[in-house]
Amino acid sequence: MQFGLTESQEILRDSARKFFAGECPIAEARRLMETDAAYDAKLWSKLAEQGYTGIIFPEEYGGVGLGIVELILLLEESGRALLPGPFFTTVVQAGSLIDAAGSPEQKKKYLAPICHGETRASVAFLEANASWDPADIHLEASADGKLTGEKLFVPDAAVADTILVVAHNGVFAVDSKAPGLTLKPMPGMDLTRRQYSLKLKNTPGEKLANPAGLPRARGIATAALVAEMVGGMQRALDLTVEYAKTRKQFGKPIGTFQAVQHQCADMYLETESSRSAVYYAAWALEQKAPDAATAVSIAKMYASDASRTVGNRGIQIHGGMGFTWENDLHLYYRRAKASETMFGDATFHRERIARQVIDTSTFVAKTA
Amino acid sequence: MDLNLSIDEQQFQDELRSWLSTNVPREWEHAREQSLDVRFEFHRKWQRQLFEGGWAGISWPKEYGGRGASLMQQVIFWQEMARAGAPQMANVLGLGLIGPTIIAFGTEEQKKRYLRNILNADEIWCQGFSEPNAGSDLAGLQTDARLDGDHYVVNGQKVWTSYGWLADWCEVVVRTDPAAPKHKGLTVMLVDMKSPGVDVRPLRQMTGETEFNEVFFRDVRIPAANVVGKVNQGWDVAIGTLMHERGSFGAGLQIIYKRNMDRLTELAHSTQRNGAPAAKDPIIRQKLAQCYAEIEIMRLNQMRAFSRISSTGVPGPEGSIQKIFWSELNQRFQQVAQELLGPYGQLSSEADEAIDNGTWSYGYLRSRGNTIEAGTSEIQRNIIGHFVLGLPRSY
Numbered sequence: 001m002q003f004g005l006t007e008s009q010e011i012l013r014d015s016a017r018k019f020f021a022g023e024c025p026i027a028e029a030r031r032l033m034e035t036d037a038a039y040d041a042k043l044w045s046k047l048a049e050q051g052y053t054g055i056i057f058p059e060e061y062g063g064v065g066l067g068i069v070e071l072i073l074l075l076e077e078s079g080r081a082l083l084p085g086p087f088f089t090t091v092v093q094a095g096s097l098i099d100a101a102g103s104p105e106q107k108k109k110y111l112a113p114i115c116h117g118e119t120r121a122s123v124a125f126l127e128a129n130a131s132w133d134p135a136d137i138h139l140e141a142s143a144d145g146k147l148t149g150e151k152l153f154v155p156d157a158a159v160a161d162t163i164l165v166v167a168h169n170g171v172f173a174v175d176s177k178a179p180g181l182t183l184k185p186m187p188g189m190d191l192t193r194r195q196y197s198l199k200l201k202n203t204p205g206e207k208l209a210n211p212a213g214l215p216r217a218r219g220i221a222t223a224a225l226v227a228e229m230v231g232g233m234q235r236a237l238d239l240t241v242e243y244a245k246t247r248k249q250f251g252k253p254i255g256t257f258q259a260v261q262h263q264c265a266d267m268y269l270e271t272e273s274s275r276s277a278v279y280y281a282a283w284a285l286e287q288k289a290p291d292a293a294t295a296v297s298i299a300k301m302y303a304s305d306a307s308r309t310v311g312n313r314g315i316q317i318h319g320g321m322g323f324t325w326e327n328d329l330h331l332y333y334r335r336a337k338a339s340e341t342m343f344g345d346a347t348f349h350r351e352r353i354a355r356q357v358i359d360t361s362t363f364v365a366k367t368a
Numbered sequence: 369m370d371l372n373l374s375i376d377e378q379q380f381q382d383e384l385r386s387w388l389s390t391n392v393p394r395e396w397e398h399a400r401e402q403s404l405d406v407r408f409e410f411h412r413k414w415q416r417q418l419f420e421g422g423w424a425g426i427s428w429p430k431e432y433g434g435r436g437a438s439l440m441q442q443v444i445f446w447q448e449m450a451r452a453g454a455p456q457m458a459n460v461l462g463l464g465l466i467g468p469t470i471i472a473f474g475t476e477e478q479k480k481r482y483l484r485n486i487l488n489a490d491e492i493w494c495q496g497f498s499e500p501n502a503g504s505d506l507a508g509l510q511t512d513a514r515l516d517g518d519h520y521v522v523n524g525q526k527v528w529t530s531y532g533w534l535a536d537w538c539e540v541v542v543r544t545d546p547a548a549p550k551h552k553g554l555t556v557m558l559v560d561m562k563s564p565g566v567d568v569r570p571l572r573q574m575t576g577e578t579e580f581n582e583v584f585f586r587d588v589r590i591p592a593a594n595v596v597g598k599v600n601q602g603w604d605v606a607i608g609t610l611m612h613e614r615g616s617f618g619a620g621l622q623i624i625y626k627r628n629m630d631r632l633t634e635l636a637h638s639t640q641r642n643g644a645p646a647a648k649d650p651i652i653r654q655k656l657a658q659c660y661a662e663i664e665i666m667r668l669n670q671m672r673a674f675s676r677i678s679s680t681g682v683p684g685p686e687g688s689i690q691k692i693f694w695s696e697l698n699q700r701f702q703q704v705a706q707e708l709l710g711p712y713g714q715l716s717s718e719a720d721e722a723i724d725n726g727t728w729s730y731g732y733l734r735s736r737g738n739t740i741e742a743g744t745s746e747i748q749r750n751i752i753g754h755f756v757l758g759l760p761r762s763y
């Protein structure tokens with residue numbers, strides 16, 4: 001038993017850190033943020049060259065076949081770099097869904113080009129009720145696979161070639177140029193991951209073979225999102241500690257003041273605790289452990305609150321500088337808010353935890 | 369990262385599980401009604417039973433009575449104890465702090481003399497660090513030790529000494545060179561609590577119990593052979609003890625936390641709230657789930673820390689997050705218990721209507737000590753700020 005990284009995991013993490021620092025420094029993230037879809041084709045092909053677009057997928061589809069722990073390490077680094085664009089959406093969200101729900105032919109058709117860096121994809125899940133509970137999905141496909149209805153908060157849809165639409169009666173792969181499909185931007189806080197509303201009118205879709213794979217894909221995507229949040233928290237912590245060491249008031253670095261220092265200590269505690277939780281969740285998913293779903297909810301619950309708090313503290317410690325557009329913290333803060341609600345916020349996941357461990361507690365039987 | 373058990377670990381776990389399934393005392397649920405002394409004897413007996421079964425000191429060397437297994441097996445041990453709902457062991461400080469200190473800094477004679485008796489609970493230990501004028505600023509301590517032949521003569525006072533009233537031995541930090549700068553003139557010694565001139569006076573805590581004490585030393589003669597580490601280099605030894613106190617001590621607490629969580633969950637199903645079991649109340653559910661998650665994260669933080677320690681050999685300053693986490697978590701947990709139990713939560717063991725013999729009112733009050741003992745939350749945050757994050761010292 002060893003709850004630390006192996007040498008090869010450390011190598012992967014370090015080379016990802018180097019890659020993002022070189023290819024996507026924060027100035028580049030800011031540049032992309034100002035573009036239409038925060039997408040850059042050159043950066044995309046570099047991600048593919050690294051094998052990142054196929055990191056966890058089987059080699060037979062052009063993937064690298066690494067595990068979920070490795071995926072988590074990569075996402076921690078992309079989160080630290082605030083990587084803009086559809087990487088998370090395409091690879092983690094849509095890729096895992098096809099991997100878990102597609103037939104071998106569908107994987108050849110949809111997953112292989114993702115691995116090769118040739119296409120991008122998104123997942124359309126939320127509807128007007130904004131509920132992450134699959135039971136709240138109303139959109140229904142007709143018997144011949146035609147979709148009519150509206151989806152909201154669809155990430156990176158404008159650059160997606162395929163959109164996986166989750167309907168009440170299945171998951172459907174829809175060509176983004178298919179008839180009856182229209183997109184409208186839903187501008188929000190996070191400028192690095194754009195969201196759209198998606199209208200479908202008699203739009204044809206191809207039903208994925210095994211919709212029962214949805215929860216597993218959601219589990220993987222949720223854990224990976226938490227990892228991205230941990231990377232963001234780590235960056236906010238690093239920036240803040242650096243600032244607290246250099247900014248001087250009353251003749252000394254502000255980090256000398258305990259009101260500041262203790263906030264930094266709490267940022268550290270929250271970041272490390274989120275990291276412990278997501279490492280475990282990744283491992284549990286990888287092993288298909290019986291407590292994997294609970295572990296994912298624990299990680300998302302804790303990190304949803306922690307990433308917001310870490311941002312609050314970081315901005316406060318930067319003073320007026322922290323409130324400027326020029327300072328990078330708000331970019332992380334914006335994404336943290338979007339990520340907080342994605343796949344369910346802390347309240348949502350606490351309820352899920354309660355269902356898993358309070359309702360099923362052995363005491364229920366005893367007292368009933 | 370591989371959380372699967374190795375063949376050895378698996379064997380260890382299986383063996384332990386089956387041992388626990390036949391050995392965990394069941395009658396102990398009622399121990400809550402008993403006085404502190406009676407409870408202590410119960411835990412001592414249980415520790416002996418564990419020792420005789422070969423389950424005390426999992427990672428301690430075999431030649432001193434330990435099992436000679438790995439640190440990760442120690443982690444498995446705590447998890448299994450928690451899983452089995454087993455009571456904790458009696459010699460808390462001996463096992464958690466003083467034993468590891470003797471293993472790291474002690475002489476061969478000291479290891480032979482003390483370790484086995486810590487494991488079998490024949491000798492109970494206490495920790496004499498804090499003084500009336502030296503708490504957070506421990507290095508400012510004044511208890512004075514002068515060499516006289518092959519003995520030190522010790523005069524001074526310790527305070528808040530947990531288990532002092534029943535301890536056989538005490539690890540003290542004393543000042544052996546009053547002229548040196550405050551961190552440089554300190555020495556760690558092992559004191560027989562039955563030595564002439566040692567006077568223990570119980571202090572009543574806010575819980576009403578007397579777990580901690582004042583300990584007075586009046587011309588107490590301590591053999592020079594009882595010095596741990598080098599004379600005047602006691603600060604390093606004391607820090608070694610404190611690193612264990614902060615970093616690894618909390619790991620054993622999951623035994624208690626898990627049991628408390630299970631019991632609170634059970635109570636949530638049997639307590640009514642708005643005409644339904646409290647476990648159905650959306651707000652109570654949120655709070656219980658939060659507690660459950662935090663207890664799990666505490667366990668995971670500890671596991672990660674132990675993995676790090678098993679490669680570096682020593683707990684580092686990042687252990688302070690464990691201390692903050694377990695202490696503040698227990699305070700939040702006890703508050704949730706109070707909310708769930710409503711007016712019943714305040715009842716003490718004397719009330720016929722008390723739930724679980726007043727354990728929840730006791731637990732609520734006792735948890736206030738958690739963020740003070742073993743170094744206050746403020747001090748832990750200073751440690752993280754300065755030693756982990758590299759911020760300038762605040763004082």
Ligand SMILES: Cc1cc2nc3c(=O)[nH]c(=O)nc-3n(C[C@H](O)[C@H](O)[C@H](O)COP(=O)(O)OP(=O)(O)OC[C@H]3O[C@@H](n4cnc5c(N)ncnc54)[C@H](O)[C@@H]3O)c2cc1C
Nearest residue numbers: 495496497498503504528529530737740741742743744746
């Ligand atoms: C239940 C319990 C059991 C204990 N058991 C033992 C034991 O077995 N052996 C033993 O030796 N001791 C024991 N202690 C003592 C404990 O270690 C001390 O109480 C603790 O270190 C604080 O010291 P103090 O009480 O002198 O408080 P002080 O040091 O006077 O602190 C008072 C307040 O000031 C704050 N403060 C002090 N310095 C700073 C600073 N630099 N920065 C920010 N804030 C600061 C503290 O955080 C605290 O809030 C126990 C205490 C309790 C409550």
